[in-house]
Amino acid sequence: MNTFRNLLPEIAGGFLELLWPTRCIGCDKIGVLLCSRCDNELPRIDQLMACPRCGAPYGKILCTECYDSQGFCELSFCAAVAALEYDGVAVRLVKEYKDQHERRLSALMAHLLYQVIPADWLLWANALGYIPADNRAIRRRGFDHMQDAASELANITGLPVMHLLDKCEVVDQRLLGRAARESNINAAFAVRSDALQSNQPRSPSQPSAPSRAQPRSSLPAKLLLIDDVLTTGATMEAAARALLEAGVDDIRVAVVARVW
Ligand SMILES: [Zn+2]
Ligand SMILES: [Zn+2]
Structure with a gap:
């Protein structure tokens, strides 16, 4: 009886696979989530060419989006990497994951992030954070997509995931004028x-906390913050600013895809 009960998830999985077979997100080939041909077609960003500040595919020396003519950058986070340009199969990957509820893609999202996060960042970071979805989106999808991806990335890297932010329900940016957008996103x-x-704030007599092993209820000093897509950077900037104002010292960013 127990053996039968243990086999139930496998039987149910096989039945679901018959009804809704696994298909490649790029070409619909049956049997895999991402076939090798579509994997090769993912628009990977050459990290040797990318802007170190915002993760844009070009601008290693000077990204005109980040720096003005005096070389001054207003971004709050100190560095960013992006795995893919948001184009072609990358768009389908994000949409299948978020909107078609293909939760198994969380492992692929994490793997793509892991491939571009510099090894020294993993030693530098105290914790892993993620940009959360708002409650309305979580209810609609049934899960917080970046929380799942962060958990998968934590399994690979060993960094602890911290749930640091809540996303508030704000007005759709598309409905606002230019001036109202900034305060809305903030x-x-x-x-x-x-x-x-x-x-x-600690009193001077209190010893400072150890730099790496911090209690889960406190803010980390050095945070690796992840998201799926970075478009203008305004969302990431608002999240980073809130965390820095609350007490995080330094933030580095990794995103799966960069709009360019
Ligand atoms: Zn394919
Ligand atoms: Zn840049």
Whole structure:
């Protein structure tokens, strides 16, 4: 009886596979989530050419999006990497994952991130954070897509995942004028109160916390923050600013895809 019960998930999985076979996100080939041909067609960004500040595919020396004529950059996070240009199979990957609820793609999202995150970042970071979806999107999808990807990335890297931010429901940016967009997006994130609890200013007599092994309820000093797509960078910038104002010292960013 127990053996039969243990086999039930496998039987159910086989039945579902018969009804809705696994298909390649790029070409619909049956049997795989991403076939080798479509994997080769993913528009991977050459990291030797990419902007080190915002992850754009070009601009290693000077990204005109990040730096003005004086070489001044206003971004709050100090570095970013992006695995793919948001084009072709990359668009289908993100849409299948987020909107078609193909949750098995979380492992692929994490793997793509892992391939471009510099090894020294993994030693540098105290924790892994992610840009959360808002409650309405989580209800609609049934999961927080970047939380799942962060968990997968944590399994690969050994970094602890911290749920640091809540996404507030703000007005659709497309409905706003240019001036209203900035204040709207700045209100999009709130640092969670349980993350703030242990980060009250320390008195001089208190010893400082160890740099790497920090309690889960406190903000990390050095945070690796991930998201699926970086478009203008405004969402990532708002999240990074909220975390820095709350007490995080330094943020580096990794995204699966970069709009360019
Ligand atoms: Zn394919
Ligand atoms: Zn840049």
